Amino acid sequence: MIRVLIVDDSAFMRKLLHDFFSSDPSITIAGTARNGRDALDKMEACSPDVITLDVEMPVMDGLETLEKILATERLPVIMVSSSTKTGTETTIKCLSLGAFDFVTKPSGSISLDLYTVKEELIEKVKAAARDSLRSFGEIATPIEYSPHINRDHLKRRVVCIGTSTGGPKALQIVLEEIPAAIAAPIFVVQHMPVGFTSSLASRLDQLCDVHVKEAEDGEFAMDGYVYIAPGGKQMSVVSVGSRLKIELCREDAKGGHCPSVNHLFRSLAKIKFRQKIAVVMTGMGNDGTEGLQKLLEEGQTHAIAESEESAIVFGMPKSVIATGLVHKVRHVNDIAGAIMSYMK
Template sequence: MSIKVLVVDDSSFFRRRVSEIVAKDPDLEVIGTAVNGLEAVKMAAELKPNVITMDIEMPVMDGITAVREIMANTPVPILMFSSLTHDGAKATLDALEAGALDFLPKRFEDIATNKDEAIRLLQQRIKTIGRRRVYRPITRPVVTKPTSVPLSRPLSSPLPRTGSAAITPKTGTITRSSGKKYKILLIGTSTGGPVALQKILTKFPQDYPHPILLIQHMPAAFTPAFASRLNALCKIEVKEAASGDQLKAGHAYLAPGGMQMMLERAGSHGRLKVVAGSEDMNYKPSVDITFASVSKILGKETLAVILTGMGADGREGARMLQTSGATIWAQDEASCIVYGMPQAVTAAGLSSQSIGLEQMADAILRESAHG
């Protein structure tokens, strides 16, 4: 059965372009197009698509408002198209907060250097989220740092639904502390990661005992805005990583988009080196590269976690970490938006625990207590 797609954009050229790409895949079918958010809300209820592709800036009703309305009334997986600008980054994070599952750059040349590859990636993203269960966003209160600047609201917390009744997802094993001592926490993620990272990091106390390296597949224009949002919402300090950063306990360092983040020897925890990502690398930043660099320095004193995401980035880095004695955990399938990266490390026998997203923060805090 084909995945039914509703295409929403105020540009007739972009609607036609996306529709043609979707129609080229035998597993996908365009069942309608809408020119603004208000039309999208009505057509979502009438046509019941499996996936909606949504522009952000539109007349009558913008894409973020439309996502919020659709998710409140007729929840469906939504893929946002975004401009790679600072304002576009903030708007995309707002769309994820409203309940959208994923996003892609609106300019196809920003998706991939090769046109055919960009088309394939778009089709793949639509099929991946189209096979997921429907999610309703739940906004949860969080304790934030004292500040006089208005804070962004927390990103939505997806809750699986079947029909009209919400259900609680099955969670993985509740891990007990192993008693190991650690010096660093690593977290790698992709699709669904912004929501997952926020859910985990907002539960960490200000005095979390280790530095944290975050690798989220995200464009260069997005990582400063995402780091700023996390910093505003978390008790720990969160910043976009920069070369020369000396790692500190209770601080999280987000790998910059388009770059590679590595650990160098310096002091008790190490120092960061951020370099431009080479053209032949699929992921910039890459979980594999960061994990591999840490394996050579902190090895067995590392706790590494792989969260929701497409593909297998992190598997080979996790393999190197495991060889050096590190502890590897993966998010469980039931709580993932995309069970790709966690499945890759689990299937390879590298993960010692599969843990539900709701349990992950508590499990990390228990395991880190002996560091």
């Protein structure tokens, strides 16, 4: 049985979450808490396997509570966030600190329609219980890179990264080690709802040498920039002469992901004059597998997958590795180095 500690300042929300989790025979309620301080006081007695943690609470909020939990425990924590500007920014910071994942309250701090994310909550609690929170340790020695200007279009490159659960922390680890002088644009699909990708891009831009931004429809990609697909939109990359243009749409994807890694990868497979470096990292499911196969069928693609050792959830990388088509399987600390090895 998976023991869950529910932390939320609303008695109504605690009751809803209690009922949701109790409906699954593999989950039992270890306890409930009305704020972060209450949760810390109850943790030892409750002995939870997973904690669901509200972001915005009085006395001690979710961010401060998470920091205290991670300082002493290796428990997976799922943030339960409202989609307010403050809520999204705090959630992104929590993910970067090591929260397992998050779920968005559909209509604010007290959501009568929380049932719409019931299955997502249960699925993520089960995934969190299976995959203990990992510590990524120290980053490897900084990469030395001297860009070689090559005017042969066939030698120009593009990097594309797909990730989901655990992705914000993994992206930070990888992108912090990519030099600003990288002679390629980087396109990223991170499974996130509307509103959160902008906060993620802003935070990563502050931490990385490369420029990180949420992608905009119609903009042309530049080397040394990272473009994150907006939540709720599909990102395609098309060639306009020798330049790369970003196109965004609201098309639903097979598998239900929007944005979708497969959608991005399929669009890049149609571009003939660039070599592609495709990376699939931590996440549930198999988004990215079909798209990566398409990239490799078209040629000029190097494929990298995150190893089971470091992946918070070894679903998406496991799926692409199972195809037998991946060139390198690397710990998250070594993925930036693997990317740059193909830039030489």
